[in-house]
Structures are given as structure tokens and as C-alpha cells.
Amino acid sequence: MWGKKLLVTLAIATAASVGAAKTLPVEDAILTSPPNVPPAIERDHNARVVVHLETVEKVGTMADGVEYVYWSFGGTVPGSFIRVKEGDEIEFHLSNHPSSKMPHNIDLHAVTGPGGGAVSSFTAPGHTSTFAFKALNPGLYVYHCATAPVGMHIANGMYGLILVEPKEGLPKVDREYYVMQGDFYTKGKYGEAGLQPFDMEKAIDEDADYVVFNGSVGSLTGDNALTAKVGETVRLYVGNGGPNLVSSFHVIGEIFDTVYIEGGDAKNHNIQTTLVPAGGSAIVDFEVQVPGNLILVDHSIFRAFNKGALGMINVTGEEDKVVYSGKLSDAIYQPEGSAVQTMEGDYKVAKAENKEDKVKFGKRVYDANCKACHQANGEGVPQAFPPLAESDYFNEDPVRGIEAIVHGLEGPIKVNGESFNSVMPAMKLDDDEIANVLTYILNSWGNKGGEVTVEDVQKVRQQKGH
Numbered sequence: 001m002w003g004k005k006l007l008v009t010l011a012i013a014t015a016a017s018v019g020a021a022k023t024l025p026v027e028d029a030i031l032t033s034p035p036n037v038p039p040a041i042e043r044d045h046n047a048r049v050v051v052h053l054e055t056v057e058k059v060g061t062m063a064d065g066v067e068y069v070y071w072s073f074g075g076t077v078p079g080s081f082i083r084v085k086e087g088d089e090i091e092f093h094l095s096n097h098p099s100s101k102m103p104h105n106i107d108l109h110a111v112t113g114p115g116g117g118a119v120s121s122f123t124a125p126g127h128t129s130t131f132a133f134k135a136l137n138p139g140l141y142v143y144h145c146a147t148a149p150v151g152m153h154i155a156n157g158m159y160g161l162i163l164v165e166p167k168e169g170l171p172k173v174d175r176e177y178y179v180m181q182g183d184f185y186t187k188g189k190y191g192e193a194g195l196q197p198f199d200m201e202k203a204i205d206e207d208a209d210y211v212v213f214n215g216s217v218g219s220l221t222g223d224n225a226l227t228a229k230v231g232e233t234v235r236l237y238v239g240n241g242g243p244n245l246v247s248s249f250h251v252i253g254e255i256f257d258t259v260y261i262e263g264g265d266a267k268n269h270n271i272q273t274t275l276v277p278a279g280g281s282a283i284v285d286f287e288v289q290v291p292g293n294l295i296l297v298d299h300s301i302f303r304a305f306n307k308g309a310l311g312m313i314n315v316t317g318e319e320d321k322v323v324y325s326g327k328l329s330d331a332i333y334q335p336e337g338s339a340v341q342t343m344e345g346d347y348k349v350a351k352a353e354n355k356e357d358k359v360k361f362g363k364r365v366y367d368a369n370c371k372a373c374h375q376a377n378g379e380g381v382p383q384a385f386p387p388l389a390e391s392d393y394f395n396e397d398p399v400r401g402i403e404a405i406v407h408g409l410e411g412p413i414k415v416n417g418e419s420f421n422s423v424m425p426a427m428k429l430d431d432d433e434i435a436n437v438l439t440y441i442l443n444s445w446g447n448k449g450g451e452v453t454v455e456d457v458q459k460v461r462q463q464k465g466h
């Protein structure tokens with residue numbers, strides 16, 4: 001009699017598969033690709049959550065004209081977002097696609113156990129491994145491949161996030177997004193076209209060519225920008241796969257109302273920039289109050305403007321001139337009287353008298369505001385910043401230059417036969433500075449000559465009601 005009962009119990013345990021302590025309702029996990037996040041968990045009990053995740057090696061786009069063989073969880077970088085509840089039991093099935101050249105495994109930082117599941121999940125191409133774990137601690141956790149050479153598997157894109165919601169859930173917000181930073185190391189330097197192989201030397205030197213959100217340059221800009229409406233609350237689940245670099249995560253034009261520090265329980269408020277370690281995370285919540293483009297960056301700022309770590313949230317809705325006025329006026333500031341205008345070396349002269357002055361003053365504006373991107377002689381940077389030297393786009397209609405400075409410029413354009421699809425932020429320059437800098441450009445580097453006037457600039461400002 002006892003023997004028979006034992007046998008039955010064993011059979012049930014096997015049917016409910018390995019590791020189940022008691023019988024929980026079974027459900028399939030909803031997995032999402034970045035920047036999407038699975039819906040909040042509504043159930044008030046625990047479940048046995050079945051996760052099916054596949055490792056895939058495939059060619060993807062790192063930047064315009066640049067391809068890379070990504071290794072991924074679920075076919076995207078970062079990998080599929082997994083969402084469970086504190087106390088859930090997770091039955092994990094890791095499949096390695098038959099076309100893979102490498103074995104892979106998974107180390108989930110949410111696992112309490114050896115290697116975070118790495119050894120139990122080691123999977124050859126064309127195989128599936130299964131293991132189970134209990135989500136003991138709530139938090140936002142990184143997962144990654146931990147197959148040797150570990151650094152190489154992570155550098156190729158094998159990381160993602162798993163959220164273990166606390167028992168009581170997280171406060172409701174209007175929108176949730178999944179953003180994960182990673183650094184990449186390629187044989188060619190940033191923007192060099194073609195299929196770029198992984199560069200182990202650079203990876204060891206921590207000399208990244210690309211630092212990006214969600215696996216590629218432009219994954220969160222232009223048509224891929226995140227969206228929100230004025231008055232909504234936004235939550236970003238931010239991860240950092242590394243392999244090497246720590247992220248100083250910042251959103252230009254926004255303040256984080258709440259940061260769940262390092263993805264844990266501790267909440268900090270009114271934060272400008274939060275540190276996201278390699279192999280770590282943060283949850284940031286904020287309300288958007290005014291329309292415009294919020295820019296996500298790693299505030300190690302060369303990474304944002306020269307290596308790709310730049311994303312966007314396009315906020316639409318009503319202006320609130322009390323929260324943010326826009327430019328109200330622009331008066332000449334002369335703390336030391338008009339003497340400033342004739343200071344030795346004529347550093348600051350209020351007005352250009354003629355074209356020669358404009359060109360001279362325009363060069364200073366250029367060096368201080370444009371050179372960093374468009375380069376010293378207007379030659380630009382392939383794939384990233386279009387040339388201003390002999391630019392057919394600009395010479396055809398210099399008003400485009402005014403528009404680019406006043407309103408910013410984004411989306412696909414063609415300059416001298418080369419396509420660009422990037423973001424130039426609007427620049428806070430006054431009408432004289434804009435007239436001067438564009439006149440300087442028109443009269444430099446083989447451009448067609450001519451002059452841009454303050455009136456031209458004012459016309460553009462008025463067109464869009466500025």
C-alpha cells in the first residue's frame with residue numbers, strides 16, 4: 001500500500017517535471033523583444049512559469065552599412081525580456097539553434113545556485129537543456145551567456161533582463177520600456193563599412209568601437225524612438241550587458257522621479273544620472289510634463305555622440321510654458337559696458353559689419369559648436385555626421401542649415417550620394433551667430449560662397465512660430 005502510493009507520487013513529480021516542490025498552476029512565460037516589456041503580472045498567487053528561450057547566431061546591422069554576427073537570446077540584442085513574480089518557480093528550457101557554431105548556456109543573476117544556471121544549461125547546437133529554479137529575491141536581474149570565452153559571448157550580444165516582481169507588484173505606470181546598453185569591439189573603427197568581425201584585442205583593452213542601447217546605433221532614434229504623451233508616467237527597465245563599460249545613464253531634459261537603485265528595493269528620488277554597472281541594472285520612473293524629444297545617453301558623453309549610446313523618447317502633447325518656457329528673449333549682455341566690444345583680440349564683437357566679419361566670427365561659432373561632429377574642415381565622419389564641405393545638400397539651399405540649427409535635424413537625408421539617418425540636436429545660438437556660422441561655412445572648404453543674413457534666420461524662426 002505505502003509502496004504503491006510512493007510510486008504514484010513519483011510519477012506526478014516527473015510529470016510536473018523536475019524541481020517542483022508542490023504543485024503550482026503552470027503557465028507559459030510571455031517573452032518580449034526590446035524595447036517592449038511583458039505586461040505586469042496580475043495574479044496574486046505563485047505559478048510554475050515555463051520559459052522557452054533559444055540561442056541564435058545571426059548577422060545583424062550595427063550601424064548604417066556596418067554588419068555584425070550577433071549571438072543572441074531569442075534573436076535580439078538584448079535578449080527576450082522575462083517577467084515573473086517573487087516566489088514563482090521557473091522551468092527553463094534553453095534551446096541552441098542547430099545552425100549555431102558555438103555551444104551556449106545561461107547565467108541568470110536571479111538564480112540562487114551554482115553559476116546562476118550556467119552548468120545545468122550548457123547546450124550544444126541542436127540541443128535543448130532544462131533546469132528549474134525558484135525566484136527567491138525580487139529585483140531586475142541581468143542574464144547572460146557564460147560559455148568560455150565568456151567575455152566573447154557577452155561581447156557578441158548574449159545578455160538580457162529578467163524582472164522578478166515583488167510579491168506586492170510594482171506601482172502602476174502608463175508605459176514601460178526595455179533599454180539595455182552594451183559595448184562592442186570590431187576590427188574596423190566606428191562606422192567602417194562591411195561585415196565587421198569581433199576584435200578580441202580591443203575587447204581586452206576595453207577599447208570599445210561601439211557603445212549602444214539595444215544592440216545597434218539608432219535602435220532607439222528616428223522611427224525607432226520610444227514614445228510618450230504629456231502627463232504620462234514612464235518606466236525604463238535599464239540594463240547593462242557590458243562586457244566592460246559602466247553606464248552613466250541619463251535622460252537629457254528629464255529628472256528621474258524614482259530610481260530603484262541597481263534594480264533592487266532601495267528607492268532614490270530626484271536623480272539626474274544613475275550608474276548602471278556592467279552586469280547590473282536600474283529601474284527609473286519619471287513623469288513627462290512637456291512635449292519634445294528626450295535623449296537617452298550614457299553621460300560618458302563621447303560614447304553618446306561618437307559611439308552610438310543615444311536614444312530618444314518622443315513626447316507629444318500640450319506645451320506647459322510654466323514648466324518650460326522656451327527662449328523668451330535674447331538681449332545683448334554687456335556686464336562691462338560697450339568696452340567689451342573692442343576688447344583686445346576682438347574676442348566678442350556684438351555685430352558683424354560686413355561679410356569678412358561674419359566669416360571671421362562664424363569660424364569661432366563653428367569651432368565651439370559644430371566642429372565636434374562635423375570636424376575641423378567640414379569633412380564630417382562617414383556613417384555618422386554628414387560633410388559640410390562641398391555638401392550638395394547644404395549648397396543647394398542654405399536655408400536647410402538654418403533649419404538644422406534652429407529646429408534640429410533627424411531622419412534620413414542624402415549628402416553627396418551618402419545616406420545619413422541620425423540626429424542633430426537643435427542648437428541654442430542667436431540669430432547673429434547662426435548667420436555668421438553659415439556664412440563662414442558657405443565661404444569655406446570649396447562651398448559656393450554667398451551670405452546668410454539675420455533676416456533669413458528670423459524668417460525660419462517665424463515659420464514654425466518660434
Ligand SMILES: [Cu+2]
Binds near residue numbers: 071102103145146147
Ligand atoms: Cu554563448
